[in-house]
Amino acid sequence: MTTEISPGRGGPAVALAESDADVRTLTDLDILESESIHIIREVVAEFDRPAMLFSGGKDSVVMAHLAAKAFFPGRVPFPLVHIDTGHNFPEVLEFRDRAVERLGTQLVVGSVQEYIDRGELEERADGTRNPLQTVPLLDTIASNRFDVVFGGGRRDEDKARAKERVLSLRDDFGQWDPRSQRPELWNLYNGRHTPGQHVRAFPLSNWTELDVWRYIERENIEIPSLYYAHERDTFLRDGMIRAVGTVSVPGPDETVERRVVRYRTVGDMSCTGAVESSAADASQVVQEVAVSTLTERGATRADDRISEAAMEDRKKDGYF
Amino acid sequence: MTITDTLAASTGSTRTLFRFATAGSVDDGKSTLVGRLLFDSKAILADQLEAVARTSAERGFGASGEEIDLALLTDGLRAEREQGITIDVAYRYFATDARNFILADCPGHVEYTKNTVTGASTADAVVLLVDARNGVLEQTRRHLAVTRLLRVPHVIIAVNKIDLVDYSESVYEEISADIDRVARELEIDGALTVPVSALKGDNVVTASSRTPWYTGPTLLELLEELPDRDRSLQATEPFRMPVQTVIRPQGSLAPGLEEDDYRDFRGYAGQISAGSIRVGQSIAVAGTSRTTRVTGLWSGTERVDEARSPQSVVLEIEDQLDLARGSMLAAAESAPAGHREFGARIAWLNDKPLTPGAKVLIKHGAATVKALVEEVHARLDLTDLTDGPANALELNDIGSVAIRTATPLPVEDYEHHRQTGAFLVIDPLSGDTLGAGIAAPGVVEAEDPLEDWLGDEG
Numbered sequence: 001m002t003t004e005i006s007p008g009r010g011g012p013a014v015a016l017a018e019s020d021a022d023v024r025t026l027t028d029l030d031i032l033e034s035e036s037i038h039i040i041r042e043v044v045a046e047f048d049r050p051a052m053l054f055s056g057g058k059d060s061v062v063m064a065h066l067a068a069k070a071f072f073p074g075r076v077p078f079p080l081v082h083i084d085t086g087h088n089f090p091e092v093l094e095f096r097d098r099a100v101e102r103l104g105t106q107l108v109v110g111s112v113q114e115y116i117d118r119g120e121l122e123e124r125a126d127g128t129r130n131p132l133q134t135v136p137l138l139d140t141i142a143s144n145r146f147d148v149v150f151g152g153g154r155r156d157e158d159k160a161r162a163k164e165r166v167l168s169l170r171d172d173f174g175q176w177d178p179r180s181q182r183p184e185l186w187n188l189y190n191g192r193h194t195p196g197q198h199v200r201a202f203p204l205s206n207w208t209e210l211d212v213w214r215y216i217e218r219e220n221i222e223i224p225s226l227y228y229a230h231e232r233d234t235f236l237r238d239g240m241i242r243a244v245g246t247v248s249v250p251g252p253d254e255t256v257e258r259r260v261v262r263y264r265t266v267g268d269m270s271c272t273g274a275v276e277s278s279a280a281d282a283s284q285v286v287q288e289v290a291v292s293t294l295t296e297r298g299a300t301r302a303d304d305r306i307s308e309a310a311m312e313d314r315k316k317d318g319y320f
Numbered sequence: 321m322t323i324t325d326t327l328a329a330s331t332g333s334t335r336t337l338f339r340f341a342t343a344g345s346v347d348d349g350k351s352t353l354v355g356r357l358l359f360d361s362k363a364i365l366a367d368q369l370e371a372v373a374r375t376s377a378e379r380g381f382g383a384s385g386e387e388i389d390l391a392l393l394t395d396g397l398r399a400e401r402e403q404g405i406t407i408d409v410a411y412r413y414f415a416t417d418a419r420n421f422i423l424a425d426c427p428g429h430v431e432y433t434k435n436t437v438t439g440a441s442t443a444d445a446v447v448l449l450v451d452a453r454n455g456v457l458e459q460t461r462r463h464l465a466v467t468r469l470l471r472v473p474h475v476i477i478a479v480n481k482i483d484l485v486d487y488s489e490s491v492y493e494e495i496s497a498d499i500d501r502v503a504r505e506l507e508i509d510g511a512l513t514v515p516v517s518a519l520k521g522d523n524v525v526t527a528s529s530r531t532p533w534y535t536g537p538t539l540l541e542l543l544e545e546l547p548d549r550d551r552s553l554q555a556t557e558p559f560r561m562p563v564q565t566v567i568r569p570q571g572s573l574a575p576g577l578e579e580d581d582y583r584d585f586r587g588y589a590g591q592i593s594a595g596s597i598r599v600g601q602s603i604a605v606a607g608t609s610r611t612t613r614v615t616g617l618w619s620g621t622e623r624v625d626e627a628r629s630p631q632s633v634v635l636e637i638e639d640q641l642d643l644a645r646g647s648m649l650a651a652a653e654s655a656p657a658g659h660r661e662f663g664a665r666i667a668w669l670n671d672k673p674l675t676p677g678a679k680v681l682i683k684h685g686a687a688t689v690k691a692l693v694e695e696v697h698a699r700l701d702l703t704d705l706t707d708g709p710a711n712a713l714e715l716n717d718i719g720s721v722a723i724r725t726a727t728p729l730p731v732e733d734y735e736h737h738r739q740t741g742a743f744l745v746i747d748p749l750s751g752d753t754l755g756a757g758i759a760a761p762g763v764v765e766a767e768d769p770l771e772d773w774l775g776d777e778g
Binding site: 042184 | 335337408410411412415419420422434442564565567568572574575577585591618620628630631634669681739742743746749750753756
């Protein structure tokens with residue numbers, strides 16, 4: 001049984017053997033990093049008005065870190081966009097503003113609250129605002145004439161995401177059609193689009209939650225403190241640990257308890273749950289995620305639990 | 321492999337990345353095999369499993385209605401679950417202590433060429449399923465032919481449903497012999513075979529006691545041990561890097577940097593598509609006679625002395641050359657010439673057939689140029705890789721064409737240069753990707769006779 005490909009079968013014999021020997025092995029993270037940087041550069045080169053979604057969540061922080069590397073020593077050549085549900089953790093908003101300043105770029109905010117105040121969106125019965133982000137997102141894209149928006153989506157998050165391309169074409173209404181996606185071959189990304197169409201680009205497509213954490217650890221990337229163990233007042237609802245706050249008020253039967261927790265995702269406070277954890281830094285989180293028996297969405301996102309096709313339905317409507 | 325092993329390795333710095341694609345015919349049990357790999361390598365977490373168990377029970381899967389339909393782990397789209405088929409390429413992720421795996425799960429029945437070509441284009445290995453009851457089918461040959469055309473470094477044939485032939489050694493041996501013969505005909509080096517049962521778990525992750533006659537590695541062991549493409553092929557190819565963008569940060573430096581330090585900075589950003597490069601090395605601009613030397617090399621925010629495929633880097637060079645997005649940098653001693661006319665094989669991926677005279681765009685490296693498909697010579701018979709007459713290519717056909725471009729491209733023979741021999745065919749109106757192109761052997765070797773004296777003006 002031969003498994004070796006004979007060297008030289010591939011092409012002219014070039015004396016690379018000696019120099020190759022002292023180039024260190026590229027690890028999985030090196031290769032994922034290079035792939036993401038390649039995608040980010042390719043998109044910026046092929047589109048007129050790119051922007052990057054930035055929530056302050058760990059995936060968007062890693063994505064912005066990669067963008068900074070992609071254009072170094074130049075600055076990130078596009079604005080960041082945040083669709084603010086009005087239910088954000090205050091720590092995350094503060095972190096977001098500092099991060100934007102450090103990158104030296106602009107921030108564009110689309111506010112769900114303003115849509116609700118104007119009566120253009122209606123609060124849902126369950127109080128969750130994640131699904132309400134779609135309209136402000138599409139309006140922000142249209143009013144700023146962005147032709148491509150980077151998102152931090154990873155294919156390991158969900159079975160519908162697993163079938164989405166790195167460059168995902170959306171129609172005039174921001175909708176995704178899983179049946180008519182462009183094939184993606186080699187590392188050649190096709191960014192052609194017609195007026196009215198826009199594209200979502202997912203440079204972290206091939207990263208897993210564990211990869212993101214290992215990279216945060218390796219690169220020593222600062223992320224919101226919520227991701228690490230801290231003490232806070234909590235109560236249990238639907239089997240999830242919720243923070244006590246203005247938008248997540250415990251009911252009369254729900255006992256408030258002080259717990260040491262951390263968050264695996266940071267989004268809408270009203271539907272994001274915490275996990276009990278003592279992981280106080282990135283390396284401890286890596287250990288924790290490696291042995292976790294639940295996906296990050298399963299553990300902490302009430303809105304993704306509703307149906308098996310929850311994410312697919314939202315994506316078809318123009319969600320991230 | 322235990323969770324503790326995974327944990328120990330997850331923080332290690334020597335884990336590598338391995339990409340593989342799965343392909344098979346209808347009902348070969350591919351989704352089940354993928355589900356089994358994920359399940360047995362503990363990549364399926366409790367909440368995902370719970371959802372699948374619930375759905376399996378609702379549908380009364382298995383004799384007792386209590387078994388888990390592993391295929392449900394991979395069929396992600398609503399339509400796929402409803403119809404019980406896989407429609408689109410799905411990407412899956414799992415890890416062992418040695419490796420991070422990216423799995424492209426390519427559906428077998430609808431548009432199998434499109435899906436297999438897509439999955440194989442980035443794969444270090446293709447796992448091809450064969451149903452032990454059916455043996456080598458015409459579609460098996462086609463899949464093997466596609467992996468050969470795309471030069472996938474490794475091919476593993478999983479002889480599945482070995483439980484349904486009573487774990488018969490002779491059935492497996494017969495199929496192995498057939499595979500060897502087809503592989504020889506197609507000039508595929510070292511196709512590997514493993515007898516498995518995805519449903520029962522034999523030899524997928526753990527060695528089975530029900531196949532005592534098989535002493536080779538399990539499927540997962542093979543995937544863990546095979547060298548990846550960057551090490552097996554691309555690292556030995558000469559240096560190539562398409563310039564994606566030119567970084568001139570004057571006036572827009574990253575915060576915290578001193579203007580004085582980067583006053584004259586001009587860097588060429590790209591992903592090294594083959595070979596390696598070091599500071600001081602001579603390089604050439606492909607398609608021209610211009611050469612220069614590398615004076616600086618950056619990986620992200622760090623200066624490095626050397627880098628190799630597939631790293632994304634920024635290069636500084638000695639001379640002021642007129643380089644822009646779309647230029648290709650190459651090792652000086654083997655820089656490819658530019659070609660306005662070349663022969664290629666195209667896998668056609670669009671419903672509308674390709675006919676001679678088609679006006680298209682070609683994306684090669686970071687360059688996108690206008691092109692004309694002058695002729696459609698032949699359609700490849702995938703069962704034996706011979707050319708048959710054709711004057712058009714239909715969806716899922718692979719055929720030979722002659723292409724003329726508006727500006728020269730440094731296209732190379734795909735047989736020897738997997739990255740610089742590949743290109744996309746794009747519809748100039750809709751922007752859709754119409755086809756996957758590979759420059760054909762022998763037809764791009766000759767220098768463009770006009771290139772020498774037309775030089776840079778082109």
